[in-house]
Amino acid sequence: MNELELVERLRKMSGKDRRSGVVRGIGDDCAVFRPKANEDLLLKTDQLIEGVHFSRTMPPERIGERALARALSDIAAAGGDPRCCLVALAVPRTKADKWVLSFFRGLLRLAARTGTVLAGGDLAHDNKTHCSVMAVGAVRRGKALTRAGARPGDQLCVSGRLGKPWDQRIEPRLALGRELAGHATACIDLSDGLSLDLHRLCKESRVVAKIERIPIVRGASLERALHGGEDYELLFTLPASGKPPTGTTRIGKIVRGTAGTVWFEGKKLAPRGYNHFT
Amino acid sequence: MNELELVERLRKMSGKDRRSGVVRGIGDDCAVFRPKANEDLLLKTDQLIEGVHFSRTMPPERIGERALARALSDIAAAGGDPRCCLVALAVPRTKADKWVLSFFRGLLRLAARTGTVLAGGDLAHDNKTHCSVMAVGAVRRGKALTRAGARPGDQLCVSGRLGKPWDQRIEPRLALGRELAGHATACIDLSDGLSLDLHRLCKESRVVAKIERIPIVRGASLERALHGGEDYELLFTLPASGKPPTGTTRIGKIVRGTAGTVWFEGKKLAPRGYNHFT
Numbered sequence: 001m002n003e004l005e006l007v008e009r010l011r012k013m014s015g016k017d018r019r020s021g022v023v024r025g026i027g028d029d030c031a032v033f034r035p036k037a038n039e040d041l042l043l044k045t046d047q048l049i050e051g052v053h054f055s056r057t058m059p060p061e062r063i064g065e066r067a068l069a070r071a072l073s074d075i076a077a078a079g080g081d082p083r084c085c086l087v088a089l090a091v092p093r094t095k096a097d098k099w100v101l102s103f104f105r106g107l108l109r110l111a112a113r114t115g116t117v118l119a120g121g122d123l124a125h126d127n128k129t130h131c132s133v134m135a136v137g138a139v140r141r142g143k144a145l146t147r148a149g150a151r152p153g154d155q156l157c158v159s160g161r162l163g164k165p166w167d168q169r170i171e172p173r174l175a176l177g178r179e180l181a182g183h184a185t186a187c188i189d190l191s192d193g194l195s196l197d198l199h200r201l202c203k204e205s206r207v208v209a210k211i212e213r214i215p216i217v218r219g220a221s222l223e224r225a226l227h228g229g230e231d232y233e234l235l236f237t238l239p240a241s242g243k244p245p246t247g248t249t250r251i252g253k254i255v256r257g258t259a260g261t262v263w264f265e266g267k268k269l270a271p272r273g274y275n276h277f278t
Numbered sequence: 279m280n281e282l283e284l285v286e287r288l289r290k291m292s293g294k295d296r297r298s299g300v301v302r303g304i305g306d307d308c309a310v311f312r313p314k315a316n317e318d319l320l321l322k323t324d325q326l327i328e329g330v331h332f333s334r335t336m337p338p339e340r341i342g343e344r345a346l347a348r349a350l351s352d353i354a355a356a357g358g359d360p361r362c363c364l365v366a367l368a369v370p371r372t373k374a375d376k377w378v379l380s381f382f383r384g385l386l387r388l389a390a391r392t393g394t395v396l397a398g399g400d401l402a403h404d405n406k407t408h409c410s411v412m413a414v415g416a417v418r419r420g421k422a423l424t425r426a427g428a429r430p431g432d433q434l435c436v437s438g439r440l441g442k443p444w445d446q447r448i449e450p451r452l453a454l455g456r457e458l459a460g461h462a463t464a465c466i467d468l469s470d471g472l473s474l475d476l477h478r479l480c481k482e483s484r485v486v487a488k489i490e491r492i493p494i495v496r497g498a499s500l501e502r503a504l505h506g507g508e509d510y511e512l513l514f515t516l517p518a519s520g521k522p523p524t525g526t527t528r529i530g531k532i533v534r535g536t537a538g539t540v541w542f543e544g545k546k547l548a549p550r551g552y553n554h555f556t
Binding site for chain 1: 313315319325331352365366403415422426467478
C-alpha cells in the first residue's frame with residue numbers, strides 16, 4: 001500500500017459519528033470540528049516513544065491503544081468527554097502495513113468504546129517507532145477541572161489502587177472525571193507518580209498536602225505506589241463536606257503552607273516521580 | 279533545569295492572548311479553549327523528524343519555526359485564522375536546555391506574528407530530535423475550505439512560484455487563505471509537490487485538472503516545480519467568473535473525467551510528489 005491507499009483504508013476504519021462534532025475528518029488538510037453551544041474544549045497532546053514509553057516487544061494493537069489511553073486520561077482529569085483525536089505516527093520502513101493497521105485497530109477499538117473519532121493525522125518513516133496523539137474533549141463552559149482549585153480544608157482523594165506495574169493496560173477514568181466535574185476543586189491524572197503529580201497539583205493550587213494513607217496494589221511496594229509513574233488514576237480534592245465517589249479513597253487533606261509541599265509520615269516527600277526531562 | 283523549571287520558563291515565554299480563546303494554557307493536564315459562537319474549528323497535526331523533514335544542521339530556531347509553519351500552512355489552506363497550538367518535542371539527552379529554549383523561541387516568534395498561542399505540549403528525550411505540532415484554527419461556520427468542492431469549469435490557481443529549494447523558510451499563506459474562504463471552491467497547500475497535491479484535490483472533488491502553465495521560481499527546473507515538495511503555496515479553484523487574487527496565477531482549469539486525473543502538455547501527469555510512506 002502507498003500512503004494514499006493507507007489513508008483511504010484508515011478513513012474507512014475510522015467510521016463516522018456526527019454527534020462527535022467532527023464535520024470533516026480524515027482526507028483533508030485539516031479536520032473540521034463544530035463545537036456545541038456552551039462548551040469549552042479540552043486540548044491535549046502526548047507522545048509515546050519506543051524504548052521510553054513502551055517496550056519494543058509490545059504488540060502494535062497495545063501501543064495504539066496506549067497512545068490514545070494516555071491522552072484520554074488527561075481529558076478525564078479535566079472532567080471532559082472525549083470527542084476526537086489526531087494521530088502522528090512514525091514507523092521504521094521495515095514495518096509492514098499490517099503493523100500500522102494493527103496499531104490503528106487497537107487505537108480505534110478504544111476510540112469507539114469512548115466516543116472518540118479519529119479525525120486526522122500524519123504518517124512518516126523513521127528509524128524507530130514513535131507517535132503523538134492529540135485529543136480533543138468537551139466540558140460544560142467554565143466547568144473544566146484544573147490543578148489549580150484545591151483549598152485548605154479540602155479532602156485529598158484518589159481512584160483505584162497505586163503501584164501498578166509498567167506497561168499495564170490503561171483504563172482512562174472518564175466516567176469518574178465526568179462525575180467530578182463541578183464537584184472536585186482540583187484534579188490531575190497520575191501519569192508521573194503520586195509524589196510528583198501531587199506536588200504539581202499543590203504548586204498550582206498554592207497549597208500543601210498531607211498524605212495519611214495510600215491504597216496500594218496487592219504485591220506492589222510503597223516505593224512504587226509513591227513514585228511509580230504508571231497508575232493513570234485520578235488524584236483530586238473535594239470540599240470537606242463532599243463524599244468521595246464509589247471506587248475512590250480519601251488519602252489525606254489539604255492544608256496551608258509553602259505551595260507544593262507534600263507531607264507523608266511526618267516527613268516532606270520529595271517529588272521523585274517520573275520526570276521525563278532530567 | 280529540570281522539566282518543571284523548563285515548563286515554567288516556557289509558560290512565561292508563551293505569553294497570553296485572551297482573544298485567542300485559550301482560557302487555560304501551559305501547566306495543566308489539558309489546555310482549555312473557549313470557541314466563539316458561529317465558528318468551526320480546524321484541527322491539524324504534523325510531524326517534523328530530523329533527517330526526514332529537516333537536516334541535522336538546521337538551527338533550532340529554524341526547526342521550531344518550521345514545525346509551526348507547516349501546520350499553519352494547512353490552517354491557511356482551510357481558510358482559517360490560527361488560534362493556538364500544542365507541541366510534542368523529543369530531543370537527545372546531549373542537547374542542552376538552551377537548544378530547547380531556542381527551538382521554542384523560533385516557534386513563538388512565528389506564533390506571535392500570526393496570533394497563535396502556545397497552549398501546551400509534551401517534552402521527552404529520544405536518541406534524535408523529532409516533534410509534532412497540533413494547530414487549532416477557526417473559520418466562520420460552514421466556510422472551511424476543503425479539497426472537495428472543485429467543479430468542472432472552475433479555474434485552477436496557485437499562489438507564488440513553484441520549485442523552491444529544500445529547507446527554505448516557510449511563510450504560511452494565512453492572509454490569502456482568509457481571502458479565499460467563501461470564494462474558492464476547493465483548496466490545498468502544496469506540501470508534497472504539485473503533481474501529488476493536485477491529484478489529491480481532484481480525487482476528493484471527483485474531477486480532472488488540466489494544467490496550462492506553471493509559474494516557476496527563477497533557476498528551478500520544471501521537474502522540481504511539478505514534483506518538489508517544499509513550496510507551501512496554496513493551490514485552489516475558483517468559479518469561472520472569479521478573479522484570482524493579487525499574487526496568484528491561473529494555471530489551468532477543471533474539467534469532467536476520471537476522478538484524480540491531471541493533464542499536462544497533452545499527457546497524464548503521474549502523482550510523483552513526496553510520498554512519505556512509500
